[in-house]
Amino acid sequence: MKYAYYPGCSLHSTAKEYDMSTRAVFNELGIELQEIPDWNCCGATSGHAMSRELGLALPLRDLATAESMGMDVLAPCAACFARLKTADTTAKDDPALLQSITEQTGIKYGGGVEVLSVLKAFSAVGAEEIAAHVKKPLTGLKPACYYGCLLLRPPDVVQFDDAENPTSMDDVMKALGAEPVDWPHKTECCGASLALSKSDIVVKLTHDILAMAKKSGANCIVAACPLCQANLDTRQDQVEAKYGEKIGLPVLYVTQLMGMAFGLPISELGLNKLMISPDKVLAGI
Amino acid sequence: MANAVASDRLTVTGNKDFQTEIEKLSGQNIASCYQCGECTAGCPVAYTADITPNQVTRLVQLGQADDVLKSSMIWLCVGCETCTTRCPRKVDLAKVMDALREVSVKRGIASGEPNVRTFHESFLSAVQRSGRVHEISMIGEYKLRSLDLFSDIFLGAKMFLKGKLAIMPSMIKNRDEMKKIFCTRKRS
Numbered sequence: 001m002k003y004a005y006y007p008g009c010s011l012h013s014t015a016k017e018y019d020m021s022t023r024a025v026f027n028e029l030g031i032e033l034q035e036i037p038d039w040n041c042c043g044a045t046s047g048h049a050m051s052r053e054l055g056l057a058l059p060l061r062d063l064a065t066a067e068s069m070g071m072d073v074l075a076p077c078a079a080c081f082a083r084l085k086t087a088d089t090t091a092k093d094d095p096a097l098l099q100s101i102t103e104q105t106g107i108k109y110g111g112g113v114e115v116l117s118v119l120k121a122f123s124a125v126g127a128e129e130i131a132a133h134v135k136k137p138l139t140g141l142k143p144a145c146y147y148g149c150l151l152l153r154p155p156d157v158v159q160f161d162d163a164e165n166p167t168s169m170d171d172v173m174k175a176l177g178a179e180p181v182d183w184p185h186k187t188e189c190c191g192a193s194l195a196l197s198k199s200d201i202v203v204k205l206t207h208d209i210l211a212m213a214k215k216s217g218a219n220c221i222v223a224a225c226p227l228c229q230a231n232l233d234t235r236q237d238q239v240e241a242k243y244g245e246k247i248g249l250p251v252l253y254v255t256q257l258m259g260m261a262f263g264l265p266i267s268e269l270g271l272n273k274l275m276i277s278p279d280k281v282l283a284g285i
Numbered sequence: 286m287a288n289a290v291a292s293d294r295l296t297v298t299g300n301k302d303f304q305t306e307i308e309k310l311s312g313q314n315i316a317s318c319y320q321c322g323e324c325t326a327g328c329p330v331a332y333t334a335d336i337t338p339n340q341v342t343r344l345v346q347l348g349q350a351d352d353v354l355k356s357s358m359i360w361l362c363v364g365c366e367t368c369t370t371r372c373p374r375k376v377d378l379a380k381v382m383d384a385l386r387e388v389s390v391k392r393g394i395a396s397g398e399p400n401v402r403t404f405h406e407s408f409l410s411a412v413q414r415s416g417r418v419h420e421i422s423m424i425g426e427y428k429l430r431s432l433d434l435f436s437d438i439f440l441g442a443k444m445f446l447k448g449k450l451a452i453m454p455s456m457i458k459n460r461d462e463m464k465k466i467f468c469t470r471k472r473s
Contacts (some may be wrong), residue, residue: 009417009418009420009455012417012451012455013419013449013451014420014422014444014450015449016447016448017451038416038457038459039457040412040416040417040457040462040463041412041416041417041418042468043403043409043412044362044408044418045363046405046406046408046409046412047387047409047412048364048383049364049383049405050387050390050405050406050409050470051387051469051470051471052311052383052384052387052433053469053470053471054409054466054467054469054470055383056469057411057466057469058466060465082289094312101469102327103315104465104468104469105462105465105466105468105469106462106465107462107466134390148363149364149366149367150365150366153365153366153367153369153370154366154369154370154379155370157449163370164370183407187367188329189331189363189365189367191329191363192363192364192365193363193364193404194330194361194363194401196404196427196437197398197400197401197403197427197431198361198398198401198406199436199437201330201333201361203288205329223326234443234444235440241363272447273447273448273449275443275447283429
């Protein structure tokens, strides 16, 4: 089993620990990740926010390269996943637009690639197989599984799990021996790309999510998106200062917790890169 | 005075050119919106915007281009797709917001949220230059262009110390292809 691996810009910088832990976990599961050579940025929010065609042309170049590798694409970053998946869907639904982009850029994409998020890939592996790799069950861990926006929306494009009440990440956590909490903010938006330009909005939205996770009895949050993770983790002290509430919830990547449960070396999981230390909640594991 | 504004607006109500332009660019049937307000109920940023998402579609239907294109709403929309997911009329409002932003830039209308536009421009200029985003250069460019020089300085320093910000940019080899790709962005 092999996937063409699309790390995207975040996994090479702010979310290095997501890259490290993804590689480690897929290696443990016996799935080879082959990085797409010379991949370019998917354009993220800014690409499609400013130009429909640019927002499609950027990810289409990566899809075309993956197609020449003859593999489906694994895109751990939720924003990258959404852009690649949207470009693939649009290429199939709007051949005239694809033709116009091909004429302008020379990019030829035949639509032969499936784009997967890590959650879709883990669901393909199956909970039983994941449980079979567990050496240190995450007993006592009560994660709030936070899916955010772009792993599941829009459902017509993503076609996976339930866009309003998803369970695929909860299933992974249960397979690892954790007890995910039931909570209502699984798919609320964290403010994502407004982090720099409208940080007051991001502080408000992350407060709502963090406070609800805490109220629901979680002792950590699990994310599968570098923007979600960064906003929830790095802005927590600002949230605490503004709202006068103690939060103190570590925000881990789903792959970091899988790596922990699989007993993989800590050095491969980048736990020390998190702003809120997970040491206390992981102490018994 | 209020009557005068209302009658001004009535004179352009029959003009469907703007709605047609946005429908074509977004691929959405904006006429089908029946103003239930589901989009606004789920929108994470409507609480702080000048007009709400359902008002955006209504103003497009009424041909009120200026009111929509200068609004902060179209720039605060972060593309979370909650409205798109829940619309009972299957209007992909996130795509409509994309089209409105694109048209507002083409018409040279000042952004209702200048820093958000500056962020997007700084991000894309980083991609155009290297094919990938190098955070330190991108944030530097954003700060110089927005003159928002000192916010998040401590956060940036903490992230740097955690090794989360690469010092050297990562560049793709085939940067000529980026030039062609960026030609697809038509600015006028």
